[in-house]
Amino acid sequence: MKEQLLILVSTVLANNFVLVRFLGLCPFMGVSTKLAGAIGMSVATAFVLTLSSASAYLLHRYLLVPLQIEYLSTLGFILVIAAMVQLTEMVMRKTSPLLYRILGIFLPLITSNCAVLGVALLNIQEQHDLLQSAVYGFGAAAGFGLVLVSFAAIRERVAFADVPLHFRGAPIGLVTAGLMALAFMGFTGLANL
Amino acid sequence: MNRQLATGAAPHIPPSVTVAGTMRQVLYALVPGIFAATWYFGPGVLVQILLASVFALAFEWLMLKLRKRDLRLFLTDGSALVTGVLFALCVPPLAPWWISLVAMLFAVVFAKHLYGGLGHNIFNPAMVGYAVVLISFPQEMTQWLLPRPLAPGAPGLLETLGIILGGAAPAGWDAISGATPLDSLKTGIDSGRIVPEIRLAAVFGDFGGLGWEWIANWYALGGLYLLYRRIISWHVPAAVVGSVVLLSLPAWLLDPGSNPAPLQHVFSGALVLGAFFIATDPVSGCASNRGRLWFGAGVGLITLAIRRWGGYPDGVAFAVLLMNMAAPLIDRYTRPRIYGQ
Numbered sequence: 001m002k003e004q005l006l007i008l009v010s011t012v013l014a015n016n017f018v019l020v021r022f023l024g025l026c027p028f029m030g031v032s033t034k035l036a037g038a039i040g041m042s043v044a045t046a047f048v049l050t051l052s053s054a055s056a057y058l059l060h061r062y063l064l065v066p067l068q069i070e071y072l073s074t075l076g077f078i079l080v081i082a083a084m085v086q087l088t089e090m091v092m093r094k095t096s097p098l099l100y101r102i103l104g105i106f107l108p109l110i111t112s113n114c115a116v117l118g119v120a121l122l123n124i125q126e127q128h129d130l131l132q133s134a135v136y137g138f139g140a141a142a143g144f145g146l147v148l149v150s151f152a153a154i155r156e157r158v159a160f161a162d163v164p165l166h167f168r169g170a171p172i173g174l175v176t177a178g179l180m181a182l183a184f185m186g187f188t189g190l191a192n193l
Numbered sequence: 194m195n196r197q198l199a200t201g202a203a204p205h206i207p208p209s210v211t212v213a214g215t216m217r218q219v220l221y222a223l224v225p226g227i228f229a230a231t232w233y234f235g236p237g238v239l240v241q242i243l244l245a246s247v248f249a250l251a252f253e254w255l256m257l258k259l260r261k262r263d264l265r266l267f268l269t270d271g272s273a274l275v276t277g278v279l280f281a282l283c284v285p286p287l288a289p290w291w292i293s294l295v296a297m298l299f300a301v302v303f304a305k306h307l308y309g310g311l312g313h314n315i316f317n318p319a320m321v322g323y324a325v326v327l328i329s330f331p332q333e334m335t336q337w338l339l340p341r342p343l344a345p346g347a348p349g350l351l352e353t354l355g356i357i358l359g360g361a362a363p364a365g366w367d368a369i370s371g372a373t374p375l376d377s378l379k380t381g382i383d384s385g386r387i388v389p390e391i392r393l394a395a396v397f398g399d400f401g402g403l404g405w406e407w408i409a410n411w412y413a414l415g416g417l418y419l420l421y422r423r424i425i426s427w428h429v430p431a432a433v434v435g436s437v438v439l440l441s442l443p444a445w446l447l448d449p450g451s452n453p454a455p456l457q458h459v460f461s462g463a464l465v466l467g468a469f470f471i472a473t474d475p476v477s478g479c480a481s482n483r484g485r486l487w488f489g490a491g492v493g494l495i496t497l498a499i500r501r502w503g504g505y506p507d508g509v510a511f512a513v514l515l516m517n518m519a520a521p522l523i524d525r526y527t528r529p530r531i532y533g534q
Contacts, residue, residue: 035525153521154315162309164260175307179316180518182324186495186511189504 004135010191011139017115018147019181024115028148029173031106033159038152040099041106042145044088046138048110049119052077052084053137056120057130077120078111085111115144147180212311216271218424219470222415223278226466229411230282233340233404236350237286240357242278244290248297249277256306272311276300279319279470283463283510284326285337287348287356287370292333296322316517317477320510327510337373340404343395344369374402375462375506378453387450392457401460409465416469425473428482432489433468433496434459440497452501462507464496471509477517484520484527491516 017023031041056077064070089107093100100107110116119140123133154176163172231238253273257264280296300322305314327334338344347369348356355361372380374396381391391397398406419425437458444452458464463471472478472492479488492512499508 150518150522153525154518157521158308158313158315161313163313164307164309167307172307175303176315179304179321179514182321182328183316183511183514183518185324185328186499186505186508186515187503190498190502 004131006191007132007135008139008142011136012143012146013184013187014189014191016143016147016184016187017118017140018144019177019184021118023118024113024144025177027106027109027113028144028151028177029170030109031103032148032152032155032173034102035149035152035156037102037106038148039145040096040103042141042148044092044099044103044107045110045113045116045144046141048081048084048088049116049141049144050134050138051087052081052116053119053123053140054130054134055080055084057123057128057133060124061130073121073124074117077117081116081120082111115140147184151177151180212270212272215424216275218419218422219275220271220278222418222424223282223412223470225411225414226408227278227282229408230286233408234286234338235341235347235353237338237348237353237357238281240353241281241284241286241288241293244357245277245281245284245293245297246274247277248293249273249280249301252297252301253306256302256310260306260310262310267311270311273301276305276318276322279466280322282466283319283323285334287336287338287353288333289356289360290358292326292330295329296326298322299325312476314476315521317471317474317513320471320513320517323510324514327505335376336370337376338369339371339396340402342403343371371396373462373506374405375500378457378461379500379506382451388453389449400454400456405462406460409460412465412469416465419469419473425469425475426482426485428485429473429478429489429492430468432486433464433472433493436490436493437464437497440494458497458500462500463509467492467496467509467513472513472516477520479520479523479527481524481527481529483529484523487523487527488516488520491519 011017015021018025018028027041027045031037059076059080060070060073064073064076085108088110089100092103092107119137123136126136128136151173155173158172158176167175227238227242250268250273254264254268257267277293277297280300281293284292284296300318304316304318304321305311308314338347341347377394377396378388378391382388396403398404400406401409416425416430420427420430438455441452441455441458445454453461468489472489479485492509495512495515496508499505499511503511505511
């Protein structure tokens with residue numbers, strides 16, 4: 001239990017995928033202009049990431065390793081991730097058409113969210129078991145969601161600020177992301193309880 | 194700005210709340226704390242304040258010039274000065290001059306003017322500057338002087354100037370510098386010693402660190418003055434101090450060997466300064482009173498978490514920045530009920 005908690009604290013705060021590892025920056029910049037979209041994206045990513053993290057582990061453990069084709073892991077993981085995204089898309093289209101419309105192109109783009117592939121590969125590298133993989137994936141998504149949602153709220157406020165012309169839009173967004181990463185440096189060492 | 198909005202006719206009494214007036218009150222409120230810090234840590238404190246203020250004003254001037262804003266109005270409003278002074282009170286008194294330069298560059302240019310200047314910044318400028326230099330120059334930023342009673346040979350004004358501006362190594366550095374109380378607590382607990390044993394060291398005072406606790410008291414006095422003048426509301430300081438006490442009390446009662454007492458937490462490091470002067474920043478904080486309570490409680494919680502488990506001895510600056518980050522979200526969910534709905 002303590003180990004799972006540690007993984008959670010580590011992935012959400014100390015080794016946050018966006019602000020400390022710099023993975024998943026494209027949706028971080030892309031879907032953060034509106035708070036509603038950011039919340040939807042976080043939930044969708046959490047769903048995909050937890051499932052794909054666990055199933056990528058299963059794929060690696062029971063297919064790639066026995067057949068000794070670990071060199072195909074990147075390819076295999078992308079396939080699993082794409083399948084999970086497709087599943088999420090189908091579920092979301094039926095259950096929440098509004099969210100489906102808001103997310104639009106970004107939903108299929110979860111496939112290319114490097115954090116999702118990164119989690120799957122890091123699971124193998126750090127030799128997690130099935131439960132640890134799932135917690136790792138969920139923690140990564142929770143950390144992603146946490147910073148994405150607060151970033152979106154910040155950007156909604158910055159949209160009304162008197163930002164110098166050349167810094168409007170993405171530049172000030174990147175400056176903000178940098179300052180957020182600065183704040184997250186405070187969590188350094190938090191996961192070595 | 195108010196000059197344009199002033200309405201004529203009838204004998205109105207215009208409110209005296211201006212940005213410049215507010216900032217002036219904040220500076221007045223800091224004076225007792227500055228005196229106390231200078232008494233315990235020598236003239237270096239004043240030199241740092243002077244340096245940081247000059248750099249802050251210089252960058253402010255530069256950015257106003259580049260952005261073609263009213264120089265006189267914004268330079269005299271005192272906001273850059275407050276940023277500089279608050280930052281200077283957080284740095285070690287003998288830190289080299291370029292620490293202030295780098296910090297004020299990030300504070301005034303990046304954290305303030307890129308967002309549109311006064312009133313638009315998301316993050317507290319002083320704390321952005323502090324965090325940048327703390328992460329970039331950890332060695333310079335952790336060399337604290339011992340408080341006066343423990344360092345009889347502390348450098349005088351001229352020697353201090355030589356150290357800060359010229360980079361000269363102070364004579365007998367080992368005799369006058371030492372770990373801060375929070376540093377000693379952290380390394381002590383990490384090496385398996387118990388708190389009452391660690392607290393026997395000379396750097397500790399009655400309930401906080403020797404000297405530090407009195408500086409904190411004088412900051413608190415300034416803070417009470419700000420409350421009295423209604424420059425700040427009670428919500429943020431009460432929530433910060435309250436959450437620190439409430440969260441550290443059970444830990445201390447259950448295991449006084451590995452957890453410092455609540456008062457130790459409150460009167461160590463930058464907590465009092467942070468609670469009254471930094472977390473109360475009206476721009477980067479929360480707008481509603483309920484939001485301010487959440488904001489303050491978050492600052493207290495994160496500070497404790499970083500002090501207890503994190504890699505830095507004190508976490509006030511990071512806690513404030515992290516809650517600045519969360520403030521727009523908190524504001525969104527703590528909107529006061531619209532009258533009639």
